Amino acid sequence: MKKIFILTLSIAITGLAFAQNQPQPAPEKARINGYANYVFDDKFDFYYDQYNYYQGKITGGFQWGAGVEFMLRQNYSLELMYLNQSTTAPTTYQGGIGSTLKTENFDMNIGYLLLGGNRYMQKPGSKVEGFGGLGAGIAFLGVTNPSNGNKNNATKFGWTARLGANIWASERFGIKVLAQLLSIAQGFGGGLYFGTGGAGAGVSTYSSIYQFVLGGGLTFKVGQ
8 A cells, every 4th residue: 555655646746747837728717526436445453462453444435525626827726625435444353461352344434624736737629637636634534333333533634645637528517537545644633443432442543544546526617
């Protein structure tokens, strides 16, 4: 996953630099974006000692979202977006000397509220508009133990790097395709616990989540 992170970030930065030199027509005032993505599995683990550890994964699946994008300059925009995924986290853990090894498939919800910038590149007359972007904001995590109903929620720092393209079917309507990396830094704001009241495993406050995303959606130009 670290290799994917480095590759995705490098591509996004290259896209941002290249986009600065591309001529484009006067931009519209704003865009409304809808997202439908697939998120890949992400493994996590933590070993304190032989009696205190956990390992598991956040299962991949469908992610939906929406964004409002403001065109600030000819090839630059600022976007406020929300993304959400409901998934599961199958986890094996042990919580201390004398405790038994447990396995649980936790229910999990991950939401992102992000503010980011996009740089665009488009050849004159082309219907394909490439972009790269970086963003940061808040990640909302919720975990439920289905065996006992215990719940835990956490708010973390999150960030994203992405690269993609808009394929314009008309002057105002386009289809969006993208590759994106989403990350949640567990070092901010304490730990997230898979099950509470001694019934689950605690995630280290310094472990992080990396989610690689492929998908797309629709984009609409507003005001021109």
